[in-house]
Amino acid sequence: MEYDFKALSDYDFELLCCDLLSALLKRPIESFRRGRDRGIDLRCASTKNRKIIIQCKHYANTPFSGLYSAMRVERAKIEKLQPEQYILTTSYFLTPDEKDKLFHLLQPYCKSTSDIIGGNELNALLRQYPNIEQVHYKLWLTSTAVLQKIFQSSVYQQSEFLQAEIKEKLKFYVQSNTAYRKARNILHACNCCIISGIPGIGKTTLAEILLIYYLDQGYEIIKVRTDISEAIQAYRADVKQVFLYDDFLGSTALDMKMNKNEGKELLSFLRRISRQKGKKFILTTREYILNQARQSYEEFARQDFDYNKCIISLDDYSKADRARILYNHLYFYNVPKIYIEDLLTDGRILNIIEHPNYSPRLIETVTSLFRPKDEEHFYDFFIDTLNHPNKLWENAFDRQISPGARDLLLLLCSVKNSIPISFLKGYYEAYHHQKALAENRPLSTTDFLDALRETEGSFIKIDRSQVSYHNPSVRDFIQDYIQENDYEFRALCEGAVSFDQSFELASYSLKGKKKLYKLHREPFLEMIKRTISDHVVPINAYLDSCGRQMLLLSQFEAQVDFPELHRLILDFIHNLPTFVKEEQQILNNENWNNLDSPQNLKQLLEGFQVTEFRTDLEKEVYQNILEYALTWFKYAFLYSIDDFLLFSTLSSHISFSLNQNFGRVYNALEDFCDHLAPDDILDFDDESQCDDYLYDINSLETFYKRDFSDIKEMVEDRIVELQELAEEEDDDEYFTNRANDALSDAAILDMFQSLLYREQNAENAAFV
Numbered sequence: 001m002e003y004d005f006k007a008l009s010d011y012d013f014e015l016l017c018c019d020l021l022s023a024l025l026k027r028p029i030e031s032f033r034r035g036r037d038r039g040i041d042l043r044c045a046s047t048k049n050r051k052i053i054i055q056c057k058h059y060a061n062t063p064f065s066g067l068y069s070a071m072r073v074e075r076a077k078i079e080k081l082q083p084e085q086y087i088l089t090t091s092y093f094l095t096p097d098e099k100d101k102l103f104h105l106l107q108p109y110c111k112s113t114s115d116i117i118g119g120n121e122l123n124a125l126l127r128q129y130p131n132i133e134q135v136h137y138k139l140w141l142t143s144t145a146v147l148q149k150i151f152q153s154s155v156y157q158q159s160e161f162l163q164a165e166i167k168e169k170l171k172f173y174v175q176s177n178t179a180y181r182k183a184r185n186i187l188h189a190c191n192c193c194i195i196s197g198i199p200g201i202g203k204t205t206l207a208e209i210l211l212i213y214y215l216d217q218g219y220e221i222i223k224v225r226t227d228i229s230e231a232i233q234a235y236r237a238d239v240k241q242v243f244l245y246d247d248f249l250g251s252t253a254l255d256m257k258m259n260k261n262e263g264k265e266l267l268s269f270l271r272r273i274s275r276q277k278g279k280k281f282i283l284t285t286r287e288y289i290l291n292q293a294r295q296s297y298e299e300f301a302r303q304d305f306d307y308n309k310c311i312i313s314l315d316d317y318s319k320a321d322r323a324r325i326l327y328n329h330l331y332f333y334n335v336p337k338i339y340i341e342d343l344l345t346d347g348r349i350l351n352i353i354e355h356p357n358y359s360p361r362l363i364e365t366v367t368s369l370f371r372p373k374d375e376e377h378f379y380d381f382f383i384d385t386l387n388h389p390n391k392l393w394e395n396a397f398d399r400q401i402s403p404g405a406r407d408l409l410l411l412l413c414s415v416k417n418s419i420p421i422s423f424l425k426g427y428y429e430a431y432h433h434q435k436a437l438a439e440n441r442p443l444s445t446t447d448f449l450d451a452l453r454e455t456e457g458s459f460i461k462i463d464r465s466q467v468s469y470h471n472p473s474v475r476d477f478i479q480d481y482i483q484e485n486d487y488e489f490r491a492l493c494e495g496a497v498s499f500d501q502s503f504e505l506a507s508y509s510l511k512g513k514k515k516l517y518k519l520h521r522e523p524f525l526e527m528i529k530r531t532i533s534d535h536v537v538p539i540n541a542y543l544d545s546c547g548r549q550m551l552l553l554s555q556f557e558a559q560v561d562f563p564e565l566h567r568l569i570l571d572f573i574h575n576l577p578t579f580v581k582e583e584q585q586i587l588n589n590e591n592w593n594n595l596d597s598p599q600n601l602k603q604l605l606e607g608f609q610v611t612e613f614r615t616d617l618e619k620e621v622y623q624n625i626l627e628y629a630l631t632w633f634k635y636a637f638l639y640s641i642d643d644f645l646l647f648s649t650l651s652s653h654i655s656f657s658l659n660q661n662f663g664r665v666y667n668a669l670e671d672f673c674d675h676l677a678p679d680d681i682l683d684f685d686d687e688s689q690c691d692d693y694l695y696d697i698n699s700l701e702t703f704y705k706r707d708f709s710d711i712k713e714m715v716e717d718r719i720v721e722l723q724e725l726a727e728e729e730d731d732d733e734y735f736t737n738r739a740n741d742a743l744s745d746a747a748i749l750d751m752f753q754s755l756l757y758r759e760q761n762a763e764n765a766a767f768v
Contacts, residue, residue, distance in 0.1 A: 002123055005091035006060045007142035007171050009331045011751055013058040016139065017089045019132045020125045021054055053083040060091035064098050071105055078109055087115045094118035141170045141212060149215050171332050172364070173209060174324040183210055191274050192281040199472055200361030203284040207244055210282055214242040219280065228266045237685045240278040248283045250416070272686030277725060320743040322353045325360050327751055329367040339378040340755050347749055348379055355386045361473055365392055393477040401454055403441055407432045408451040409459055413478045413508065414492050414501040418468035431495030438491070479508060489516045493523040499531045499549050506556050517560055525564050528553070532568070543579055544600040546572070551607040558612060573608070573616050580624040584631050592635040599642035601625050602649055622653045633664045639672050641696050648703040658704070669704065673711055681714050690719045
């Protein structure tokens with residue numbers, strides 16, 4: 001693998017040269033303090049008192065003329081030191097003529113041209129000492145070969161924004177060996193790893209780095225953006241795959257609690273992946289959300305997550321890690337020298353590194369987006385930001401953007417993750433219009449585009465026409481802002497135009513000290529009624545859609561005890577017989593596949609059976625659903641096993657006989673067993689799927705009084721196949737890596753001191 005070294009900072013390059021030369025000379029090299037005249041000094045204890053100077057010149061982006069001019073200046077310094085041997089290492093790729101020119105300049109201290117080590121020679125040394133290549137993970141991450149694999153991956157290939165974003169991330173990444181090693185080893189042992197921790201600690205970044213590692217190992221990347229069904233659909237038994245489900249529990253435990261099917265499918269998928277060779281599943285969540293989910297969701301509580309959970313906490317970042325993270329951001333964002341001098345005064349930069357609120361996200365935000373006007377008070381600004389993280393966004397939000405841009409940021413709080421620009425425009429125009437009228441602000445047809453332009457890159461990001469907050473800390477700030485200025489919650493309720501917005505605001509209203517749904521009860525209830533009203537009387541009778549909304553609302557209502565919501569849900573339940581009848585009347589050969597399947601109705605009934613409304617379902621509902629399902633089977637020619645099991649569910653609530661009306665159902669059942677069930681079974685990749693299917697087949701046998709031995713035999717054969725696959729040894733290797741060397745305070749200050757001499761390309765001298 002060839003490297004151009006351009007993604008390395010000066011400090012990264014120095015460490016690489018130190019390790020390579022130590023291996024080449026077969027002696028450990030020690031680091032000395034940096035100075036303007038001599039650079040970094042590296043020395044190794046020697047029995048012969050032989051003095052060798054090694055200097056590192058990181059000139060990957062500089063022409064040869066710049067390197068040669070710098071070495072002419074160095075010549076005088078070398079003469080003062082009088083070394084027995086001088087070795088020059090540079091990231092510049094030297095031609096033979098350029099090497100000869102440098103050799104003639106540096107004689108007699110350079111004994112031969114082999115004492116001048118350029119980019120080609122460094123690559124040769126890396127091939128000679130592959131263990132050093134493994135230790136310098138950042139070198140590997142940013143190699144041309146790995147980047148090409150990233151950009152050729154379907155996940156990143158579709159988006160230039162994602163390509164640029166991941167390339168930028170890799171420059172700043174500092175590997176916390178504790179967390180990275182733990183995650184890799186857990187993935188080796190269990191195939192699944194849950195990364196949790198406080199906001200901004202680096203969960204998503206670690207997950208992305210793990211993705212890249214597995215991509216380089218030949219895995220296909222699958223990113224789950226909405227729900228676990230995306231992973232299930234993308235699963236391919238014969239392909240090595242790594243799945244990433246970022247923020248898989250949502251922003252609140254309520255998100256998971258209100259979607260029990262998602263939770264059940266997720267746990268099933270976790271179990272499936274844990275048994276499969278060539279599959280990895282990485283999930284991230286905030287630690288407190290995971291704890292809430294375990295407390296409120298029964299299946300999560302029973303799951304032994306401690307076994308396969310990798311928690312990132314600030315403790316996993318050593319002092320050296322934190323120092324390197326800060327260094328990388330100051331280096332790659334080209335923070336001016338005068339700012340760095342202010343940080344280094346009396347060594348107080350250590351206070352930033354050791355601050356209890358330190359997080360990689362805050363470091364990135366301060367160094368990339370915000371600079372105080374008074375450069376001599378950069379340290380004060382930095383410490384104040386760490387003491388009061390929200391003030392970072394507060395100043396820009398209150399004083400640096402327009403009211404229209406603030407409307408956009410507040411509105412995004414009513415959106416779960418990201419939203420298409422076209423949808424956001426409709427949401428914005430409704431909300432912004434009523435806000436502007438209430439505050440007597442002028443309106444313009446360009447307000448939406450102006451707000452996007454004003455906030456993109458700082459508060460928001462736009463990728464493939466999807467808009468979202470720039471990072472989670474922006475959402476955290478906006479939510480805290482709404483808690484402190486709760487009239488904004490009222491305005492959001494009054495401006496909401498979709499049920500998705502309503503439910504997101506309902507979920508958010510349960511958080512924080514102020515229960516916003518209580519403070520603004522009337523506009524909150526009006527929002528729910530207004531946004532759900534279009535779905536209560538189903539247009540084209542999409543019962544599955546409006547039924548799911550009512551199920552979500554029932555879970556929320558159980559926590560807030562609003563009689564108005566209770567009545568709204570009851571009205572839907574009492575009208576269900578009519579809704580089902582209306583949908584049955586429009587069923588025909590052309591639309592059966594677009595209307596509700598028996599499976600949809602089965603899930604709807606089962607959903608209400610676990611709520612307080614289960615006793616409100618009248619017999620007429622079950623009778624009408626029975627008639628609907630019989631009509632549906634007259635037209636349908638594709639079925640799932642749950643479509644047939646609906647009748648078994650109904651038999652627990654009403655009495656009916658399997659008479660001549662079921663002729664078409666029996667015909668469909670035979671067709672299902674002959675043609676559809678075998679395909680289902682072949683798609684199973686987990687024994688638990690097979691077990692569930694066997695259970696359902698036995699239920700069909702009992703209810704329909706038919707023999708399904710052939711189907712059960714196919715399932716059992718599939719179980720044997722899966723067991724044989726599981727017995728094959730996983731060819732992954734345990735991850736091993738050296739621990740980050742501990743850095744003393746003096747060494748940390750020395751590292752940052754080098755930033756003051758970047759104009760000289762941070763020359764580094766070494767004594768061996």
